[in-house]
Amino acid sequence: MHVYLIVGAAVWGIAVGLLLPRAAYRLAVTAGEPWAAACPAGHPVRGWLGPARCGRCAEGQRRYGAGHGAALGCALVCAALGWRVGGHPELAVWLLLVPVCGVLARVDLSVFRLPDVLTLPALGLTAVLLGGAALLPSHEGSWPRALIAAAVLGLLYAVLFLINPAGMGFGDVKLAPTLGLVLGWYGWGAVITGTFAGFLLGALVGLVLIATRRATRKTAMPFGPFMLLGTLAAVLLMP
Template sequence: METFWITTAAALWGAGTGLLIPRPAYRLSVLSEEPWRTTCPAGHPLDWLRNEWLGRARCTDGDTFGPSTPVIALVMTVVCAVLAVTTGGRPELLVWLLLAPVAVLLAAIDFAVHRLPDVVTLPLTALAIGGLGGAALVPGAGGSWRTALLGSLTLGVCYGVLFLINPKGFGFGDVKLAPALGAVLGWYGWGVLLLGTFAGFLFGALYGVGLLLARRAGRKTAIPFGPSLLAGGFVGILFGSHTL
């Protein structure tokens, strides 16, 4: 019964936060050095009376745009519910639920413009490290803050080396995402860190192959890699939580 209520609360949290993501996703989906969006694609001003940052992307003319609100809300509901089922009542669940909307926001932006903005990735890292540090102080925590810190540092360095070796095939935004992923995956140990990292690269490869087979991309076409890395982190969390 406890698991049912935890899962229900997590699903409601996911649905609620999912409704808030489309507007910031649209506003932040700009190329580097460009200002955040203040108008819809047709040039109408955003409807500031509703909310400047949170909620559906709607302009004063009544048009909606950006990522689909129902789709984002559904994804968030499923993600949070699955996290609750696997993690149970352990204190790190709260951290996962706080990180989930930020991760989905990043994925939506990267799909739109192939970019992971610092204004989102840096707070994600701070929230991951700080949140897990707090969870480690609560009885019943399922991981280690020490390995989370080491994982954050290790993955950050490894991704930095990959960027130096092949800057055209590995974005610097992915490098700045690495410390957050390393902390999350390292929380459950080095095995989970390796698994989640491998899963992220595997998802990226499968996505690229799928685009090639569908003739929607060529061999030199850039693809968003952040969503795959985040999906790998999700797989790592589920595996680490389930095997405890």
């Protein structure tokens, strides 16, 4: 049964990963600008789901966004979650979060932004779905603790933003409560581990970039992907 879960989760990851590139491209605009409605050559982009390819561009210029790497990444993450979480109802919540987090990471890496159109609904839906999972007898987590952790992590990031607005975006503050729900579901140890892992990963990458002279101490870096990776690491490594 567990093997089927892992394979099914991987197939889900491939399916949603193939649908993400167009949405990531359209959302990857700076604040205040409308969502992208054309490819880099100016041809209209229709719809939100599917590959980032333009049929009207020349053969070598058709792809304008992420390729099959998004599908591979989603498949690996979903398979890992299927392996770690098993047949517990919260797995469905995590699998639904994977494509949202994939788009958020891609957009943040592209334009240093985490769109409200994804972060805010993700928070509400995750809270509701975890509440439903908590009603099922086979769940392994605490919904009240998840809600408290969401508030605590949101407050922590808000304080950090107020202390140093240049070092953290407000989108990170809005993403934090959703990750708090995920981590808090498993316990305060997971909250601490996931949060610390995110900051540690960000610091290590920053040091490597500085050491290789690809960045300086004042170079801006998107922090959302590190928050997401830290949360994933905490879930996969939980006892």
